Amino acid sequence: MEILKINGVEKKFAAGQMPKTIAELLEQLRVEAATVVAEVDGGIVEREKFAQTKLSKGQSIELVRFVPGG
Amino acid sequence: MKEKLGRAVVGIAGLGGLGSNVAVALARTNVGKLIIADFDKVEESNLNRQQYFVDQLGMLKVEAMTENLRRINPNVKIEGHQIKLTADNVPKIFGEADVIAECFDKAEEKQMLVETVLSKMPDVIVVSASGLAGYGNSNSIQTRQVSKRFILVGDGKSGIDTVKILTAARVGIAACHQANAIVEVLMNSG
Numbered sequence: 001m002e003i004l005k006i007n008g009v010e011k012k013f014a015a016g017q018m019p020k021t022i023a024e025l026l027e028q029l030r031v032e033a034a035t036v037v038a039e040v041d042g043g044i045v046e047r048e049k050f051a052q053t054k055l056s057k058g059q060s061i062e063l064v065r066f067v068p069g070g
Numbered sequence: 071m072k073e074k075l076g077r078a079v080v081g082i083a084g085l086g087g088l089g090s091n092v093a094v095a096l097a098r099t100n101v102g103k104l105i106i107a108d109f110d111k112v113e114e115s116n117l118n119r120q121q122y123f124v125d126q127l128g129m130l131k132v133e134a135m136t137e138n139l140r141r142i143n144p145n146v147k148i149e150g151h152q153i154k155l156t157a158d159n160v161p162k163i164f165g166e167a168d169v170i171a172e173c174f175d176k177a178e179e180k181q182m183l184v185e186t187v188l189s190k191m192p193d194v195i196v197v198s199a200s201g202l203a204g205y206g207n208s209n210s211i212q213t214r215q216v217s218k219r220f221i222l223v224g225d226g227k228s229g230i231d232t233v234k235i236l237t238a239a240r241v242g243i244a245a246c247h248q249a250n251a252i253v254e255v256l257m258n259s260g
């Protein structure tokens with residue numbers, strides 16, 4: 001069992017099923033990366049680095065998906 | 071309060087429903103300087119929720135808002151930029167700001183502004199808004215501290231893409247959440 005904390009909620013993955021990068025996580029969640037700001041353990045990860053930013057178990061991830069309107 | 075806010079500089083990225091309301095609230099609260107930026111002109115479709123007047127149709131928003139803010143509070147310094155904001159020019163235009171209000175319409179632009187502030191402007195706090203379309207449900211609009219320098223207002227889901235309408239009161243609630251969070255940040259700083 002592997003755990004990531006996503007927006008304050010612990011999400012459990014079966015061994016080997018945890019997404020390896022932020023891009024993979026967004027794909028699993030079916031969220032369009034162009035509208036997402038991501039922070040890992042309190043630090044910003046720029047969108048262009050989503051595919052190369054490796055995740056490790058226990059990390060705390062904040063994902064904010066923006067919706068239009070203003 | 072007056073002294074603390076009088077020293078403060080706030081950037082406002084976008085002067086639509088959110089930005090025009092944030093600007094008016096902060097000017098009335100005597101914030102020292104506002105750096106306002108928008109590339110657009112005032113259109114008839116803006117008047118249902120944005121702080122412009124019928125006789126300002128066709129004016130640049132930056133010029134119309136500068137005029138309105140001067141009439142509200144001539145003590146506030148206004149620096150206007152008629153420009154399309156990008157990841158490249160945001161750090162320069164808002165370099166002097168203590169806090170930046172993200173007041174765009176498009177989701178991708180909201181993303182760009184927040185990401186740029188968090189990654190390239192290490193001393194600046196960003197107050198963004200997402201999820202404010204429709205009417206009613208006042209209390210579902212909330213202010214949340216996402217991380218140390220990132221405050222987010224809205225219900226997180228009501229976008230103009232799905233809900234289809236923007237109304238003065240609900241956009242105004244979100245904008246006033248933003249302005250209120252900014253005042254709180256400034257009062258708690260230094």
